[in-house]
Amino acid sequence: MEIEFQRVGKKYESGQEALSQVSFHLQQGEMAFLTGHSGAGKSTLMKLMMMIERQTSGQILIDGVDLRTLSRRAIPQHRRRVGVVFQNHQLLFDRSVFHNVALPLQVSGADPQQIAKRVRAALDKVGLLDKEKYNPMALSGGEQQRIGIARAVVNKPQLLLADEPTGNLDPKLSAEIMNLFQEFNRVGVTVLVASHDLALVARMRHRVLTLSHGRMVNDGGFGS
Ligand SMILES: Nc1ncnc2c1ncn2[C@@H]1O[C@H](COP(=O)(O)OP(=O)(O)OP(=O)(O)O)[C@@H](O)[C@H]1O
Numbered sequence: 192m193e194i195e196f197q198r199v200g201k202k203y204e205s206g207q208e209a210l211s212q213v214s215f216h217l218q219q220g221e222m223a224f225l226t227g228h229s230g231a232g233k234s235t236l237m238k239l240m241m242m243i244e245r246q247t248s249g250q251i252l253i254d255g256v257d258l259r260t261l262s263r264r265a266i267p268q269h270r271r272r273v274g275v276v277f278q279n280h281q282l283l284f285d286r287s288v289f290h291n292v293a294l295p296l297q298v299s300g301a302d303p304q305q306i307a308k309r310v311r312a313a314l315d316k317v318g319l320l321d322k323e324k325y326n327p328m329a330l331s332g333g334e335q336q337r338i339g340i341a342r343a344v345v346n347k348p349q350l351l352l353a354d355e356p357t358g359n360l361d362p363k364l365s366a367e368i369m370n371l372f373q374e375f376n377r378v379g380v381t382v383l384v385a386s387h388d389l390a391l392v393a394r395m396r397h398r399v400l401t402l403s404h405g406r407m408v409n410d411g412g413f414g415s
Pocket residue numbers: 203204205207208209227228229230231232233234235236
């Protein structure tokens with residue numbers, strides 16, 4: 192998926208200006224990091240891409256299509272093409288690993304055989320195939336994060352967004368999670384990862400976008 196922001200602004204109803212004049216272009220199949228202080232606008236930028244929030248100025252083009260021109264019906268279709276991973280992975284602890292990963296497919300009404308096949312393929316990619324029957328509570332923090340990643344990719348998204356995916360993991364597990372994102376990127380998925388961890392970001396040697404007070408202050412480089 193190709194993403195282009197053209198002088199995008201977002202002012203919340205509270206009057207808070209979370210983004211202003213943000214322009215950048217992510218090519219199809221590119222991987223980049225998004226950094227910036229707390230409150231810089233990283234989550235807001237991702238919410239605009241998912242159409243959870245709408246921009247108040249400027250244009251967002253996805254594969255050349257202006258998001259404002261999408262019909263109401265096209266919005267869920269758009270969201271299915273975007274996989275999202277959060278820091279607090281939002282797992283349901285009253286069901287198994289398998290059923291947590293199956294959730295997005297059940298929502299979209301796929302048939303059970305197809306669901307089982309796709310769930311196992313996603314669990315295999317994150318190395319958790321042998322844990323499908325476990326309750327997520329019984330797994331480690333790193334494994335729980337990988338369940339969240341399996342769930343994000345089970346729909347075979349063309350864009351993977353991760354908001355602080357390694358927030359509470361130690362350096363070794365963080366590196367493993369980043370390697371997983373790289374593997375998805377290698378097979379053509381566009382990947383954008385928001386992270387505070389500048390040392391980790393620099394080691395990954397990808398493009399770095401930096402927000403400060405809602406403005407894009409750095410685009411390029413490999414971090415510091
Ligand atoms: N729903 C909302 N209503 C009003 N203001 C909001 C809302 N969401 C975010 N903001 C404000 O917009 C600004 C950007 O917030 P955002 O969550 O995008 O930053 P962030 O870079 O992701 O921060 P963090 O790293 O702490 O998650 C902040 O000042 C925040 O308080």
